[in-house]
Amino acid sequence: MSQTVHVSPSPNHSEQLQLTNGVPGQVSAFPRFRYMGSKYRLLEWIHSTLESLQFSSAVDAFCGSGAVSYLLKSMGASVIANDSLSFPSVLATALIENDNQKIDADELDLLLSSKARKSSEKFIQKTFSGIFYTPEDLEFLDNVWSGIRAFDCKFRSSLAISALLRSAVKRQPRGQFTVAGDPERYKDGRRDLQLSLKEHFIEQIQIYNSAVFTNQYSNKAISGDATEVPKGADLVYxxxxxxxxxxxxxxxxxxxFLEGLSCYWEGKEILADSKVKKIAKPFTPFSYRRTADEAFANLFRHFSDSTLVLSYSSNAYPDLKTLVSGMKKYKKSVDVVTREHRYHFGTHKNANRNEVTEYLIIGH
Ligand SMILES: C[S@@+](CC[C@H](N)C(=O)[O-])C[C@H]1O[C@@H](n2cnc3c(N)ncnc32)[C@H](O)[C@@H]1O
Structure with missing residues (x-):
């Protein structure tokens, strides 16, 4: 039986950036996604550099939460958003590639009244029992996924999955999936922990619907290694x-958990000895000292025909000097813009606050 859905007004205002200085107003509709290394809080600063560059096409080669792709799309560029993980590309399909598809009230009703029937459709309840969420939350995830499978439009299914992903992050005390413990154990009054996944999902559908827009150009979301992204864009971030x-x-x-949830763990291998049911870690050369220098050289070479804008920070390896000289091998001139930034990652007593200098290294 279908249920009528009443969506309460978005409680999200406090999360929104106060954007000024010519940042396109559309950017304030971006649903901030809690993600390690997200540049959401730096968007205004990044915009102030990007607006001085000439480009009508752009690549965001490590798009993560999609915040910078959304800025580039809002600035009127034809964007390719890429990440080696799959869930960032689902988020980007929903808001970067998608121009106009939204989930209407009937479809939301359908999703909320769907029921997982076959055993194979109850994978989340069977696998994650007692780990991150309540039994009702887990059953809800399986049920919604059985409804998503019936969608025949990749944009509307990616919108629904994005709403699920953001709900899943919000209902996790630290927004990540390293330690077991369902949200009912945390009684610190945070609204995000009090709402069920279903209540979050209803809100998130509305938030994602309102973030869909067209910039009149063709935009694309893909998933793979950065050095396999098609060349030829005017600007590469x-x-x-x-x-x-x-x-x-x-x-x-x-x-x-988000990576698995974005594709219902299809083709993902859960590690047998993992208490929190992690999946195998893919290799990326950017994460190791022995491979990072070469990875940057390959990246600069691959995109050498484009204007490059590299985000980097003072607490990272390789250091600024190495990166600038590496980029100079492929670009006539390299500029560096700096800004002090404090990363807030985690909450309250678990907070990890790092004071760093953020760089934008620009190769023309
Ligand atoms: C610092 S985060 C990007 C954050 C993003 N700019 C934002 O604002 O949310 C780095 C991203 O690079 C992705 N990544 C790691 N290795 C990669 C590779 N070889 N090719 C493409 N993406 C990769 C990670 O999955 C992660 O999402």
């Missing part, structure tokens, strides 16, 4: 992961 200093920076370790 590069934001690779940093080689870790002490704590490791593995994206799959933190976000394996």
């Amino acid at each position: 590069l934001d690779p992961p940093y080689v870790p200093r002490s704590d490791d920076n593995c994206y799959v370790k933190r976000y394996h």
